[in-house]
Amino acid sequence: MEKSMFRNIRVASLLVAALACAHPAYAVDPVKIGFITTLSTPAGYIGEDERDGFNLAVTQGGGKLGGVPVELVVEDDGLKPANAKQSADRMVQSGIRLYSGVNFSNVLAAVVPSVVEAQNFYVSLNPGPSNFAGASCNRNYFVASYQNDAFHTAGGVAANELGYKRVVVLAPNYQAGRDALAGFKRTYKGQVLAEIYTKLDQSDFSVELARIRSLAPDAVYQFHPGGAGINFAKQYANAGLSKTIPMVMPGFSMDSRMLAATGAASEGAYTTGIWSVAMDNKASQQFVEAFKKAYGRIPTDYAMQAYDTAQWIGSGLKAVNGDLTKADAFRVAMRKAEFVSLRGKFRLNTNQHPIQDLYLMRIEKGAGGELAPKVVRKIVSDDKDAYADQCKMPS
Structure with missing residues (x-):
């Protein structure tokens, strides 16, 4: 009887070992992702789209990213x-090791140090300030969207190609705004008549x-992102300037939510960007339809970037079976960026920011009469x- 008992124990042990080999064990608890974003103020719709784009990827994965159960902790x-830093510090103290969600550079600057100094990971789904791309880069900080200058250096190229010799440039006086105009001037070959800085929350x-x-x-x-951009476009059109002075802007200064809010004010304006809802890309088209079905609205660039961020994070989590204590292996997987990006090409530079193509687009009416940015041509490879x-x- 004793021999039979030991034989049964040995068989059970072998069965457990075999099952473990066939099905790699993930953490019992889901991986918590700290998602700090802007959900209030006139810019709150941006955070909503980021949250919903990220959640769409999680939902499609059955509550998982890369096969790993995840839980989004949203604040x-x-x-x-200051609010964002308090949230980040509290989440770090609670043991959360992975973060995303912030959509403004000045807020990101308060969050990233708290995260990376604790040896945790931050994956930016929108802002890419110049300091974190350069001297203050960190091996635990990744950017899924762009470095802040990207759309704006493309804007300078676009203005050159469109034949605009004399321009006025405007942006809010904060990190992303200063990066924006610096980026535009880096590639623009004409004359800047005036460089005007506005307030981040300006309405008039x-x-x-x-x-x-x-x-x-x-x-x-x-x-001008969010509510400020809506007000600027409306007032620009009401002043009659849109009929005489063409406007060029980054795509996030006139996204789908802003187009709905401004009506025909921006028709004919040019934008630059990495993606459009009208992009001829199967994965992108499937995402647009899935987002519309889930949330009843057209996704913005922010939603697309958040979805890409989630898929990218999933590739990293899959490589470590959800165990973020395997920091080196997680970094290696993130640097490989083995996921299908909705924008097409995506790979990382040495500073863990994207290398990608940018496009010139024009806001035009579609077949149903709705306004959308239509790709004119690729302007930066x-x-x-x-x-x-x-x-x-x-x-």
Whole structure:
């Protein structure tokens, strides 16, 4: 009887071992992802699209990314860096090791140090400030979207190709705004008549519009995300400037939600970007339809970037079976970036920011009369940001 008992124990042990080999064990608890984003203020719709785009990938995976169960821990930063830092510090103390969600560079600057100093990981789904791309880069900080200058250096190329010799440039006076105009000027070959900085939460642009009218440029290049961009576009059109002075802007200064809010104000304007809802790409088209079915609205670029971020994170989690204590292996997998990006080509530069193509688009009416950015042509191939050489990335 004793021999029979030991034989049964041995058989059971072998069965457990065989099952473990056939099905790699994931952590019993889901991997928590700290998702700090802006859900209130006029810019709150951006955070909503980011959250929903990320959640769509999780839902399609049956509550998993890369086959690993995940739990999104969402907090609203209210577009206040101090709020975001408090959330990040609290999440770090609770043991969360993986973060994303922030959509403004000034807020990101308050969150990333808390995360990476604790040896945790941050994957940015939108902002890519120049300092974190250069001298302050970190091996635990990855960017899924772009370095902040990218759309704007493409904007300078676009203005050159469109023949605009004299321009006025405008942006909010914060890190991303300063990066924006620096990026535009890096590639623009004409004359900048005026460089105007506005407030991040500004709603009345009458003074700036009067100055634009008096300068009579060939075109305006402006970067204003969210509610500020909606107000700027409406007031620009109401002042009659859209009929006489063409506008060029990054895609996130006139996304689908902003188009719905501004009506025909931006018809005919040019945008630059890495993606469009009208892009002829099977994976992208499937995403657009799935997002519309799930949430009843057209996804913005922010939603696309969040979906890509989730899929990319999934590739990293899969490589370590959800065990983020295997930090080196997670970094290696993230650097490989083995996922299907909705924008097409995607690979990482040495500073862990994307190398990707950028496009010139024009806001036009579709077959159903709705306005959308239609791709005119690719204007930059395999774009690399200007700060990678300043990044001394440890292995």
